[in-house]
Amino acid sequence: MKNATKSQRILVAMSGGVDSSVAAALLVQQGYDVVGATMKTFCYSGSEMSSKTCCGLDGIADARRVSDTLGIPHYVFDVEEDFTREVIDDFVSEYARGRTPNPCVRCNSNTKFKDLMKRGRTLGCDGIASGHYVRIDHSNIDSPALYRGVDTSKDQSYFLWGIPTEMLPLLHFPLGDLTKQEVREQARALGLVTADKPESQEICFVPTGDYRDLLEKRLEARHPALEPGRIIRLDGEVLGEHSGYANFTVGQRKGLGGGFGEPLYVIEIRADSREVVVGTAEEGGSPSVEISELNWQATRPPNGSPIRVQIRYRAPAVSATVHSMDGPFTLVFDEPQQAVTPGQSAVFFEGERVLGGGRIERALVATKAC
Amino acid sequence: MIYLDHAATTPIRSEVREGMIAVLDGDFGNPSSAHGWGRRAAAHLEEARERVADTIEADRSEIYFVRGGTESDNLAILGHAAAVRHQGGTPFAVASTIEHKAVLGAAAEVANQGGRWSTVPVYADGTLDMDALDTALASGATIVSVMTVNNEVGIQLPIEDVVERTSAHRSVSHTDAVQALGKVPVSVRDLPVDLLSLTGHKIYGAKGTGVLFVRRGVDIAPLIFGGGQERALRPGTEDVAGAVGMSIAVDLAVQEQESESARLRGLRDLLQSRLEGEIPGLRIHGDVPDRAPHILNVGIPNVDPEALLAGLDLEGIAASAGSACESGAQTASHVLEALYGRLEGVAALRFSLGHSTTEDDVIHAAEGTLKVLERMPSVETPA
Numbered sequence: 102m103k104n105a106t107k108s109q110r111i112l113v114a115m116s117g118g119v120d121s122s123v124a125a126a127l128l129v130q131q132g133y134d135v136v137g138a139t140m141k142t143f144c145y146s147g148s149e150m151s152s153k154t155c156c157g158l159d160g161i162a163d164a165r166r167v168s169d170t171l172g173i174p175h176y177v178f179d180v181e182e183d184f185t186r187e188v189i190d191d192f193v194s195e196y197a198r199g200r201t202p203n204p205c206v207r208c209n210s211n212t213k214f215k216d217l218m219k220r221g222r223t224l225g226c227d228g229i230a231s232g233h234y235v236r237i238d239h240s241n242i243d244s245p246a247l248y249r250g251v252d253t254s255k256d257q258s259y260f261l262w263g264i265p266t267e268m269l270p271l272l273h274f275p276l277g278d279l280t281k282q283e284v285r286e287q288a289r290a291l292g293l294v295t296a297d298k299p300e301s302q303e304i305c306f307v308p309t310g311d312y313r314d315l316l317e318k319r320l321e322a323r324h325p326a327l328e329p330g331r332i333i334r335l336d337g338e339v340l341g342e343h344s345g346y347a348n349f350t351v352g353q354r355k356g357l358g359g360g361f362g363e364p365l366y367v368i369e370i371r372a373d374s375r376e377v378v379v380g381t382a383e384e385g386g387s388p389s390v391e392i393s394e395l396n397w398q399a400t401r402p403p404n405g406s407p408i409r410v411q412i413r414y415r416a417p418a419v420s421a422t423v424h425s426m427d428g429p430f431t432l433v434f435d436e437p438q439q440a441v442t443p444g445q446s447a448v449f450f451e452g453e454r455v456l457g458g459g460r461i462e463r464a465l466v467a468t469k470a471c
Numbered sequence: 472m473i474y475l476d477h478a479a480t481t482p483i484r485s486e487v488r489e490g491m492i493a494v495l496d497g498d499f500g501n502p503s504s505a506h507g508w509g510r511r512a513a514a515h516l517e518e519a520r521e522r523v524a525d526t527i528e529a530d531r532s533e534i535y536f537v538r539g540g541t542e543s544d545n546l547a548i549l550g551h552a553a554a555v556r557h558q559g560g561t562p563f564a565v566a567s568t569i570e571h572k573a574v575l576g577a578a579a580e581v582a583n584q585g586g587r588w589s590t591v592p593v594y595a596d597g598t599l600d601m602d603a604l605d606t607a608l609a610s611g612a613t614i615v616s617v618m619t620v621n622n623e624v625g626i627q628l629p630i631e632d633v634v635e636r637t638s639a640h641r642s643v644s645h646t647d648a649v650q651a652l653g654k655v656p657v658s659v660r661d662l663p664v665d666l667l668s669l670t671g672h673k674i675y676g677a678k679g680t681g682v683l684f685v686r687r688g689v690d691i692a693p694l695i696f697g698g699g700q701e702r703a704l705r706p707g708t709e710d711v712a713g714a715v716g717m718s719i720a721v722d723l724a725v726q727e728q729e730s731e732s733a734r735l736r737g738l739r740d741l742l743q744s745r746l747e748g749e750i751p752g753l754r755i756h757g758d759v760p761d762r763a764p765h766i767l768n769v770g771i772p773n774v775d776p777e778a779l780l781a782g783l784d785l786e787g788i789a790a791s792a793g794s795a796c797e798s799g800a801q802t803a804s805h806v807l808e809a810l811y812g813r814l815e816g817v818a819a820l821r822f823s824l825g826h827s828t829t830e831d832d833v834i835h836a837a838e839g840t841l842k843v844l845e846r847m848p849s850v851e852t853p854a
Contacts, residue, residue, distance in 0.1 A: 136785070176781040223778040223847045224785060 110134040111273060112221035113230040114213065115167065115175065117160030120232030120276060122167040122295040123284045127275040128230055129171050136224060137168040137175035140216060142184040142208075143306050166294050180216045187211040189306055193319045196312070196347040197326045199372035200444030203260075203414075204304055210263025210396070218268060228271045233257045235455075236277030237269065245269040247398055247455040252280040259414045262448045262458025263396050316347055330375030335368070335384055346370050349377050351464070352385070352413075352440020366440070369464075386437030387464040389421075391429045392447045397457035402449075408432065409450040412441055412461065418450045429462065472787045473832045473839075477673070477825030478622050478650060478766055479791055484675035484826070486723060487716045491677065494712040502709050503700065512711045519711075519718035526718075526725045527652075527667070528660035529684050535701045536714045539681040540649045540670030541573035544616075546683050546694055546705065547645045547666040548577040551614050552586055553692035562586035565604070565612040567628065568809035569593045574616050574647055575805075591617075595810050597626045597759030604633065608640040614666075615644050619651035623806040623821060624757025625766030627655060634664050643689055649673055653724030654732055654763045665689045669721065671713070675826065676720030680713040735824045736764035738833050742822060743767050745837030750844065756807060756819065768821045770807075774847055776818035782843035783820075788836050791821045 111128055115121040115137045128135045139161050161177055168175035188207045195202035217229045234250030234257045247269065250256040264272070276284055288296035303310045316327060326347035332340045343349065349367050368385035369378040390412070395401075402408055402423050409418040410432055421432040432447070441464035448458035483491075494515055500508025502516050517531070524531040537543045552562035564578035568590045578588040589607055592600045599617065608615070615637045617628050630646050637644040645666040648657050653674045659667060666689065671680035685691050685704075697706030746769060747753060754770035771779070776792045783790055792804075807819055822836065 136781075174781070174784055176777065176784070178777050220775075220778050220781070223775065224781055225846060 108132055108134045109227045110136060110225055111228045111230050112136050112138055112217055112224060112226040113273075114217055114232070115139050115164040116232075116301075117163035117167075117295065117298075118232070118301060119288050119293070119295045119298050120234070120281075120284060121164070122232070122293045123279075123287045123291075124230055124232035124275045125167065125173065126171055126287065126291050126293065128273065129173060131275075133228075135171070135173045136226060137164060137171075137173055138217060138220060139164045139175070139177050140184075140213060141177055141179045141181060142212075143181055143189070163295050163298070170291070170293060176220075178216065178220055180212060183212045183216060184208070189315075189319075192304075192306075192312075193316060195444045196316055197320060197324060197372075198444075199326070199346050199370035201350040201442050202444045203446055204306070205260050206263055206446050209260050210265075214264050214268055214272075218271065221271075228273050229268075230273035230275060232276050233261060233274050234276050234279075234281075235261055235274050236453075237272055237274050239270070242270065244399070245272070248277070249450075249453045249455070250274075250277050255281045258450075258455050259411055259446060259448050262398070262446060262455055263394075264398070265396070266398050269398060313345075313348065325372065325375050328375060330377065332377050332379055335378060335380050340365075340379065343377050346372065346375055346377050351442040370443075382439060385439055387434070387439075387441040388437045389424070389431055389433040389465045390438070390441050390447060390461055391431050391463040391465070392459035393429065393462040395430055395457060395459040399451070399454070399456040401457070408456070409452075410434075411448045411450065412438060413445060418448075430459065472789065473836050474789045474827060475822040475824060475832070475836055476789045476791050477828075478821065478823035480672050480678065481675045481825055482827075483677055483716070484720070484723070487671075487676050487719045490719045491712040491716040494715050498711070500711075502711060503698070512709075515715050516709055516711050519714040522718035523669075523682055523721050526722045527669075527684065528658040530687065532702075533659075533684055533687055535683045535685060535704055536709060536717065537681045537683050537701075537705050538679050538710065538713075539672075540571075540647070540668055543668035543670065543681045543683040544571065544573040544645075544647055545577045545580075546691065547668060547685075548574065548614060548616060549580060549584075549694055550691040550704070551643055551645075551666070551689075552581045552584065553694065554690035555613050556586075557692060558690075560613065561611070562614070563607075563610075563612045564588040564614050564616065565591060565607045566616045567591050567593050567599060567618065569621050569623075569626070569628075569806045570616060570618055571622055571647055571649070572805075574618070574645075578616065586613075587611075591615075593626070593628065593809060597628070597757070597761060599629055599633065601632065601636065604636060608636060608642055612637075612640070612642050615642055616647065617644075618647040618649075619657065620648070620655060620763040621757065621806060622650045623766075623804055624768045624810065625650075625763040626757045626759055626810075627651075627761035627763055629761075630664065631662060634662060638663065650763065650766075652721065653728050654735075654765055656728065657725070659684055659686070666691075669717075671717040671720050674720045674724040677713055677716045680710065680717040680720075682717060682721070731826070732764045735828070738824055738828055738830060739764055739767050739822075741830065742824075742833045742837055743769075745834065746840065749837075749841055754817065756810070765824045766821060767823075768807075768819060770811075770814060770817040770819050771844065772817050774816075774818040774844065776820070778847060779818045779820065779843065782847065783839065786839040786843055788839045790836075791823070792819055 111133045113125045192202045192204045234255040236248040238246045249258045327345040365379040366385050368380045406423045410421050411418040420435040424431045424433045449456040498511045500512035502513035520534045521531045524534045555562040564581040566578045582588040591603045617633045634644045643665045647668045649670045665686045667684040669682040672678040752772040756768040
């Protein structure tokens with residue numbers, strides 16, 4: 102039977118990796134009534150998916166083992182339908198449009214936390230937790246604030262800007278104050294089987310790292326994104342051919358072949374004409390960026406406000422000014438930025454605090470305006 | 472904790488454990504060895520074979536020890552297919568739509584290996600489509616596999632009729648009796664079936680133990696190769712302790728079948744009556760006249776099955792959503808789909824009762840289920 106003072110029940114997302122294992126362990130230590138959950142995001146049976154990533158069947162097995170070690174219940178929830186619709190379909194259609202999607206952001210914003218919340222409610226849970234390296238401050242009950250994780254090399258705030266604001270009061274991120282090394286030490290001290298598991302770097306549904314296979318399977322035959330096209334300069338000069346614009350990402354240098362005399366980068370992908378536009382770093386600089394699908398976890402700053410924005414995972418935030426008189430939400434950078442990549446996230450900060458974010462819709466190319 | 476998942480697996484009973492430990496601790500010999508240790512082990516093995524044979528009224532030469540139910544089903548279907556091929560024929564496996572995956576998978580493999588396979592429908596009233604069976608037999612079915620008791624809903628299939636029609640076509644009949652033994656009478660004298668599969672762990676024996684009964688004169692070729700153990704049909708040094716445990720489990724299950732079935736039936740009906748009337752739209756799956764006593768499978772509308780099972784577990788009630796499958800994830804049941812079509816938004820919940828089940832357990836399980844359901848929101852209609 103339960104004690105008279107019923108402790109808070111928390112549903113923790115466990116991928117079978119070391120981070121979420123330790124997150125669960127810390128919550129147990131803190132006296133919560135912890136329930137583990139692994140989201141089964143896509144069909145594993147008969148697929149050639151490797152087991153080395155966190156979300157595979159080995160991941161589920163490891164999450165169950167860790168739960169057993171911690172003495173907590175653990176459940177597997179099949180969210181394949183939601184995940185396919187919200188994340189994989191979006192991933193494919195973004196590449197088809199010549200953009201570079203960020204499926205982890207999409208998952209956190211549209212499926213993972215929503216699905217956890219839904220299940221948590223039916224299991225009588227009072228909160229939801231994950232092993233992300235971010236901090237959450239609940240001292241203002243009405244508007245909890247999300248902050249960067251203390252371990253700057255692991256900080257995952259870039260991936261969490263899309264969590265609906267109304268969910269924040271229920272969230273717990275036990276790893277926000279820890280470094281990765283401390284997390285591993287904790288895992289070893291607790292004897293968790295996941296303590297020395299390697300990092301998962303790849304996208305969970307593209308474990309080989311080669312997303313072209315997936316696109317070939319899911320796009321209709323001879324889709325323009327996978328058909329040859331021209332590599333051109335901004336002035337229209339043709340430099341060569343490519344084998345499909347879906348292989349390119351704005352800002353990338355590799356894969357263009359060398360011998361141009363100066364380093365060239367992809368600065369634009371024109372899906373309509375299947376052209377990949379390359380140029381020098383200078384030509385690729387964007388003075389401003391248009392952002393869509395905004396989500397604000399704090400009050401939206403008014404027009405003309407200074408703001409810090411991070412436009413890539415592992416890039417520092419840079420200074421910009423909010424400029425959205427009547428058109429789409431636009432930020433004007435203090436300094437032109439390289440590799441402003443449509444489809445990636447733009448995340449807004451005030452110091453360490455996440456204010457919100459959105460999807461990069463369009464980079465304005467400096468020389469194009471002339 | 473209330474364990475109502477006996478159709479998934481059962482704990483080992485003390486008689487089985489003691490029988491196995493005696494072999495594991497003392498008589499560890501290899502039955503093929505020519506010395507005393509070997510002879511003692513061989514004696515245990517043959518005694519076990521005889522015990523199983525006597526219990527299901529077979530000859531001991533017809534009993535083969537294998538490593539579990541899935542292996543037994545596979546050896547029956549694929550082993551017979553191999554024998555048919557050796558004689559220059561084309562194997563054609565036929566199975567009911569509600570067979571265990573071990574049978575359906577093996578039958579599909581017959582087709583992968585160049586033969587054919589097809590299914591025969593079972594309807595919601597528990598009847599099997601005899602016309603479809605006759606058609607399959609007329610078009611050359613070499614083996615027909617129909618289970619004695621279904622593991623998800625407890626339906627007893629009309630195997631006497633199936634065996635009769637199959638024999639009339641000189642085809643081979645197989646029945647997966649894994650869920651039947653100890654719940655309904657199982658005798659290969661009363662039922663002239665050619666092949667019959669059993670497993671230990673559903674009847675308080677050990678996992679990894681099983682039996683295939685092969686009626687004398689029925690051709691089965693081995694699927695793995697090596698020494699001459701089990702008359703070369705299942706080579707590999709015998710699991711003597713497992714065979715001994717299996718034989719004790721089979722023996723006791725059959726001895727206790729009548730009284731235990733009556734007891735379980737009473738408890739199952741009590742559980743059903745406690746849920747009926749309390750849950751709007753409750754469906755009883757497998758509610759047919761010939762119904763095994765230990766299974767209650769219910770359908771609850773507008774509820775997320777995964778969340779329901781998790782909720783029950785948190786209340787200390789172990790049930791299942793059909794059958795246990797890999798890593799605890801739940802997938803739609805092919806059995807329910809075959810019987811009732813796609814059950815959109817219906818959570819299927821299987822309670823399976825066993826030795827440890829008491830009246831208190833059943834009453835508490837019903838209360839717990841209602842409590843969990845109270846907390847569950849209706850499934851949202853997809854946006």
